[in-house]
Amino acid sequence: MTAVPLIPNDRDVYRGMRNPSWSKRGIVSYLAFMLRPATDQFPIPEQELSLGLTVEAAIDELREHYGVAELSVAAIHMLPHGLAVRPTPNEPLKADLLGLPLHSTEEHQRDLAVTIAKDLANVAHLAPLSPFSPSSQ
Amino acid sequence: MPQCIEDLTTASHRPSNLFLWQALMLVQAVGDAASSNGIGEQGEPKPSPATVKTAIDLIAEVTPFSLLGSPDIDLFYGELHLNWDKGAKQVLLMCFPDRDPLIHHYLHIPGAPSQHDIEVATPVRLAHWLRWLNA
Numbered sequence: 555m556t557a558v559p560l561i562p563n564d565r566d567v568y569r570g571m572r573n574p575s576w577s578k579r580g581i582v583s584y585l586a587f588m589l590r591p592a593t594d595q596f597p598i599p600e601q602e603l604s605l606g607l608t609v610e611a612a613i614d615e616l617r618e619h620y621g622v623a624e625l626s627v628a629a630i631h632m633l634p635h636g637l638a639v640r641p642t643p644n645e646p647l648k649a650d651l652l653g654l655p656l657h658s659t660e661e662h663q664r665d666l667a668v669t670i671a672k673d674l675a676n677v678a679h680l681a682p683l684s685p686f687s688p689s690s691q
Numbered sequence: 692m693p694q695c696i697e698d699l700t701t702a703s704h705r706p707s708n709l710f711l712w713q714a715l716m717l718v719q720a721v722g723d724a725a726s727s728n729g730i731g732e733q734g735e736p737k738p739s740p741a742t743v744k745t746a747i748d749l750i751a752e753v754t755p756f757s758l759l760g761s762p763d764i765d766l767f768y769g770e771l772h773l774n775w776d777k778g779a780k781q782v783l784l785m786c787f788p789d790r791d792p793l794i795h796h797y798l799h800i801p802g803a804p805s806q807h808d809i810e811v812a813t814p815v816r817l818a819h820w821l822r823w824l825n826a
Contacts, residue, residue: 575765583765584774591768595734634804657768659790665809668783668795672807676799 561639561649563628567605568612568681571620582623582678584671591657603651605639609681611647624681625674633677635670710756717759718747724764725771736769739788746771746786752814758821775824782820784812796820 561567569586571577576586589600606612606622613619627639635653642648655667725743738746750773753759762773762784771786783795792812799805810816 578763583763585765585767585772588767593734593736593768659787659793661793661809661811664785664793665795665807668785668809669797669805669807672781672797672799673805676805 558640558643560631561607561627561641563626563631565607565627567607567625567627567630567639567649567651568609569603569605569623569625569678570612570616571623572616572618574620577621577623577680580680582675582680584668584675586623586678587651587654587671587674588667589654589657599657601656603654604642605649605651607647607649609683622681622683623678625678629677630674633670633673635666635673637670710759713761714751714756714759717750717761720764721746721750721771721773724766735766738766738769738771738786742769742771742786742788745792746773746784749784749786749792749812749814749817753818753821754814758818758825760821775821777824780824782817782824784817786812794820796823 571582571586573585576583587603589603590596592599605625606614609622609624612622630637630639630651637651637653639649639651642650654670655663658664658667722743725738750759760775762775765772765774767785769788773784775782779799781795781797781799783797784792785795786792793809794812794816795807795809797805797807
C-alpha cells in the first residue's frame with residue numbers, strides 16, 4: 555500500500571473559521587486548531603483537521619464562516635510535532651492536517667493539544683477574502 | 692457574587708476599587724459568556740453551571756485582583772477557557788465539566804520549540820502564572 559504523499563512545502567493551506575471565537579482582534583486563536591470531541595450532532599470525534607488548498611475550498615462546506623486562516627505547509631511541517639499535511643482522498647481541493655492529539659482532558663494529552671494548537675496559531679494569519687467568496691461575512 | 696469577592700478580601704491585601712471593579716467585571720463576563728447564544732457552534736454544549744462556578748470561584752480567590760486583567764473568555768464544547776496573552780507568553784485556565792481545572796502556560800520562542808507545561812489549577816498557582824506572564 556502506497557502512503558499518501560505530503561502536500562509540498564511550497565504550498566499554502568487554509569482553515570475555514572467556523573466559529574467567531576477562532577480569531578481575536580485580527581489574530582488567529584489556538585481554538586481554530588483544537589480537534590472537536592464527539593457531540594450529539596457529530597458523534598464521531600474529529601481525528602484530523604480539515605483544510606482547503608484554496609480559500610474557497612476551506613469554506614465551501616461551512617454554513618457560515620468568520621474568515622479564513624492561511625498557513626504555509628513548510629511552517630506546519632517544521633514544527634517539532636511530527637504533523638503532516640496530506641491530500642484528502644477524492645477531494646482534490648482539500649487537505650487534512652494529521653498528527654494532532656485526539657480530544658482529551660487528560661493532562662499530558664491536553665498539554666500537547668493546546669501547545670500544538672498555539673504553535674499552529676503562531677504560524678497562521680488571516681487571509682484576505684474576496685468580496686465574492688461564498689457566504690463571505 | 693460581589694459578596695464572594697468582598698468576603699475574600701482581607702485588610703492585608705485589599706485591592707483598590709479599580710481592581711475590585713475589574714474583578715467583578717471579569718466575573719460578570721464569565722457568566723455572560725457562558726450563557727451567551729452568540730458564541731460557539733450550533734449544537735456545541737455550553738458549560739454547566741458547575742463549570743462556570745468553578746471558574747468564578749477560582750478567579751475570585753486570586754490575589755491581588757490586579758493580576759486578573761482582561762482575559763479572553765471562550766467556550767469549548769462544555770469547557771470554559773480564560774486565556775491571558777502578553778507578548779510571547781500565554782496562560783490558559785481551562786474549566787471542565789468532569790474534572791479539576793487545569794492551567795496551561797506557554798512561551799513562544801521564535802525558531803525554537805515553545806516552552807510549555809500544564810498543572811491542576813488553584814488560585815495560588817493561577818496567581819503564580821499570572822505574575823510570570825507579567826514579569
